Amino acid sequence: MPDPSRSVTPRGFINFDHFTDSYGATVTVRESSAALAPHVWVFVEGGTTAAEPGTPGIPEGRKNDGSAHLNVEQATRLRDALDAFIRERGADPEFPATWAGGHALVVEFGDEELIARCQCGVLLGERAPSTPLDEFGQRWERHVMERSDG
Ligand SMILES: [Zn+2]
Numbered sequence: 439m440p441d442p443s444r445s446v447t448p449r450g451f452i453n454f455d456h457f458t459d460s461y462g463a464t465v466t467v468r469e470s471s472a473a474l475a476p477h478v479w480v481f482v483e484g485g486t487t488a489a490e491p492g493t494p495g496i497p498e499g500r501k502n503d504g505s506a507h508l509n510v511e512q513a514t515r516l517r518d519a520l521d522a523f524i525r526e527r528g529a530d531p532e533f534p535a536t537w538a539g540g541h542a543l544v545v546e547f548g549d550e551e552l553i554a555r556c557q558c559g560v561l562l563g564e565r566a567p568s569t570p571l572d573e574f575g576q577r578w579e580r581h582v583m584e585r586s587d588g
Contacts, residue, residue: 443515444522454478455519460507461485467519469527476527478520482506525558535582543578545571556581 445453447468454467463485470477485502508516529540536542542557547567554562554574562577 454522455515457512457515459485459512460509461502463502463506465506465508465512465516467516467523469523476523478523478527480516480520534585535579541582541585543574545574554578 443453443455443457445456447453449471451469451471454469456464456466459465459482464481464483466479466481466483468479468481470479482502482504485505485507486500506512506516525540530536530538533539534541537557540558543554543562544557545552545554547553548564550566551564552567552569552571552574553564554571554577556562556578560581562574562581565571565573
């Protein structure tokens, strides 16, 4: 599912997501420029512990020191942004047509048909059970070849 919060920095790095937590801190999940291996930054900037001035037991305006305070929706966004980084940068580019490469062929039973997908989610087709699966393999090979050309 494409995320409308995804953006690209002026230097060309992906912001996988960018949102505000419960106490006003800005949470940014950004691709790092580290050259040796893929890395991601999780920036938490701003925000204070007291949601409203005068909240009993919580000092007013205390800085969050880089901590994010997340509700279920915000935690889901953080998880999805990290999942996107892992999926897109963790794959082995030398062997795309493997599980580690992120593009293995997956065939499953639907209600009354076989459904073929690439591991990345691309639908490759549906067929009646007990019919040859060659067409799935050909579409999958074409899909992987197109990916490695691009
Ligand atoms: Zn794929």
